Structure formats: structure tokens, C-alpha cells
Amino acid sequence: MQNCILRDRGFERYSETWELQKQLFHGGIATKQKGASPGHSLILVEHNPVYTFGNRANWHHLLISDERLKEIGAEAFEIERGGDITYHGPGQLVAYPIFDLEALGMGVKDYVWNVEEAIIRTLADFELTAARVTDRIGVWMDIGLPQERKIAAIGIKCSRYMTMHGLALNVNTDLRMFQHIVPCGIADKGVSSMQKELNRQIDMKAVKTALGTHFASLFSLNYLKNEQ
Secondary structure, X not given: OEEEEEEEEEEOOHHHHHHHHXXXXXXXXXXXXXXOOOOEEEEEEEOOOEEEEOOOOOHHHEOOXXXXXXXXXOEEEEOOOOOOEXXXXXXXXXXXXXXXXXXXXXXXXXXXXXXXXXXXXXXXXXXXXXXXXXXXXXXEEOOOOOOXXXXXXXXXXXXXXXXEEEEEXXXXXOHHHHHHEOHHHOOOOEEOOHHHHHOOOOOHHHHXXXXXXXXXXXXXXXXXXXXX
């Protein structure tokens, strides 16, 4: 087991959590370069409405004007992760693992598999069946059927075996916000949420607990006290 600081930020503006991520990520790399272990952090948070663009994103996948963006109270950020455009907002659980993969003894492919598995197991705790799609990152429902839809997105950055950015699981998310984008650059698939699938409001605290538990199991983590 390796120690990990669990940082539940509650509800926080995207820009503030992004700054924390960068501090932990670059601080971790600097620590590794000195031959020491930076440890691990797992950030759990909900954000204000934002659209984020990965480093290879197509800006035409944002389907509304800057004026309309302001009208709906959303912001846009170009960030370091891979992938295309995605949405973050209230009712969505976002998790940012700032992990040292070298210390965990795994590569990026296994890391992403475990992140997906943590989401899949969390959904199973709520009696929802989801899975992976070959050659597509993220977690999906009703794969291969006309109603195939995405319930969680994943986008990461990894350098010197340190990770940042992470996953977004739609819990009680306002899915109308996805109508303003081509989610992850995939035009012919829908999106869903736990609330929509179960037809009821979901306890965010319970989802955080489940996701944290599965991260601990899959990555062999021992959580230290919750730090903000």
C-alpha cells in the first residue's frame, strides 16, 4: 500500500483547481528529479460550468459563440491534457489523480485501464452496467446498440511518470450543456448521467465514497487525512 492524500475540494472554480493540479504535478516532477518520492494525491471536486479543450482539440467542436458562452454562464479553457472538448459543471464528479506511476509500477496504458475500471465499479455499486469501447477512451453504456452513450470522460497528461487531469463522471449533470459541443469530438453518440439512468437524484457524497474506495483498491492506496 502507498499513501495518498485525498483532497475533497467540494465545489470550486475550475481555474483554482487547475492551479492546484499544476502545483502538485510540477512539484512532483521536481521532487522526482531530486531522487525523492513525491507521493500521490487524489482530488475530488465539482466545477462551475466550463468547456475544456485538450491540446489537439478542434475549436469548431464548440458550437456556440463567445457571446452565447457568456449568456449561459460558462467559461472555456485550453489545457494540457490529451483529447478534444468536454464539459465540466455542477452535478458532475471530477477526479484528478496526481500520481507517480513509477512508484506504482505501471505504465500509462494500465493507468488508464484502472481509471476506467474505477468508474465501471462505481457505477456497478449503483446497479448501472457500463464498459469500455475499443479504441475510445472513457466509459460507455449499451455498447454496440443505437442508444450507445457516454457516461464518463477521461483526459490525462503524463510526464516523467507523473499524471494530472483525469476523469469526469456525470452524476446529476445538466446534460443540456453538452448540446453546445461535439463531446470529445464524437458527433454520433449521446451522453448520459447516473441521474438520467436511474431517474432520481444521486447522492454525490455516496458516489465520491465509492469512487475513492475503488481507486484505493485498484491502485493499492492508503488515504491520509483529507486535505483541502
